[in-house]
Amino acid sequence: MDTVTFRWVLVVIAVLLALAFYFYGKHQARLRRRSAIDTFTREEIDSAFVEDEQLRTELSNLNQVLHDNELEENLDDIQINPVLDEQTTPFALPDPEIHVHREISICDAERLINYHLRHEDFRLITGEEAEAARRQVGLEPDAQGLLEYRDEGVLAFRIASLSAPGDFANIGSLEFSTLGFNCFIVLDDCENPPGAYEALLKKIDELVRILNIKVYKPSQELLTINDVTSARKKLLD
Secondary structure (H helix, E strand, O other): OOHHHHHHHHHHHHHHHHHHHHHHHHHHHHHHHHHHHHOOOHHHHHHHHHHHHHHHHHHHHHHHHHHHOOOOOOHHHOOOOHHHHHHOOOOOOOOOOOOOOHHHHOOOHHHEEEEEEEOOOOOOEEHHHHHHHHHHHOOEEOOOOOEEEEEOOEEEEEEEEOOOOOOOOOOOOOOOEEOEEEEEEEHHHOOOHHHHHHHHHHHHHHHHHHHOOEEEOOOOOEOOHHHHHHHHHHHHO
């Protein structure tokens, strides 16, 4: 084989190889495309189409809204349903009115010790609960319908109701209920104020445990140890 013929043979081989690589590449690309399409179901393709359509619709609506507002409002100043927000603000009911018995209201505050025993949420104490607690603590009704405690026969303190009419005359009735107990000592009528105060604290502790209630000052602030200490010092002076 001469040199010219050999060169033509090499050219033909090169062309055939190039064509082979070209068609092989196209065939592989077709296979990869078909494989990619097969990995998606028709449902997924439709879903993607719907999401795309929804996105376009939402963007179109947003553009329309912005256009209607002439793009003049600052988005940071826009309130969402301001009237509705005001209507859904939690409404706090006022605290019920606490009744002050006349025996307490006529006393000089400086010559009076009184504490309120009630539930934190102003839940009523039923007549049955009050009567059971009265008996357990050893309280007795007096002529005015108040409850009293006597220490060795001597009056220590009395209790009025925090609900009108302020007494416990109908404590045995099914209709009776009260916001709580107003325990008080009138110092000018007390033979032994320090002893009466200690008896008051002891019985208050029993009532708190029985009825699961709390102790408040007339200002409706919770009674603290510091308040008790101050009262004890005042009574000893």
